[in-house]
């Protein structure tokens with residue numbers, strides 16, 4: 427069943443058009459990756475889905491409803507949640523308080539239940555629950571940013587370059603956590619420049635190039651496509 431559908435999306439900044447009519451479909455329980463080089467439009471697409479950019483044309487349908495003009499804050503509260511690039515945890519607050527903020531609109535009991543699940547998924551965060559978020563490593567902060575998104579009990583999680591700037595070990599850890607979320611039934615849309623990491627997590631992918639989808643399909647097909655191999659897997 428389709429949970430998220432983007433149709434004919436055109437979006438940009440000032441007068442510069444960055445997306446020229448993008449279509450995207452995500453089924454419930456599926457992990458989809460958006461790959462492409464710098465400036466291909468991946469972040470613009472994710473922000474349009476999250477409501478941080480108002481598209482010029484086209485529609486975003488989520489859970490069967492047209493949410494194209496729904497405010498970003500409401501989308502996030504309703505369960506269409508973005509984990510932005512650069513992590514952006516509240517550095518001065520503890521791990522526990524960061525999680526609490528992710529579930530601010532839920533009841534105390536729901537928050538307690540969900541944070542127990544998040545700590546179960548991320549034992550490292552559990553050990554550090556009273557530590558200030560700013561003192562965590564980059565990889566741990568990324569886990570916290572993901573954990574905070576999960577506190578909203580999202581139906582779709584949008585992730586913008588979760589592996590960006592992380593050490594290889596942390597990339598592997600974040601990738602493993604995303605795989606576990608998929609095993610537990612989460613629906614993910616993952617933007618990555620690291621195609622190796624993206625292909626481990628996702629079942630299906632879209633290759634963007636200069637604001638257009640130039641290729642889409644199961645990751646096994648993308649992996650063997652000459653354009654993907656040349657551009658993103660470091661092969662010629």
Ligand code: ATP
Pocket residue numbers: 439440442444462463464465466467468469470471619
């Ligand atoms: P990256 O991997 O570098 O984040 P991306 O695929 O996410 O790349 P976008 O950030 O969506 O690409 O950028 C798409 C196009 O929109 C690019 O040409 C970029 O220069 C332009 N763009 C992005 N953000 C802005 C902005 N705030 N103002 C003006 N132009 C922007």
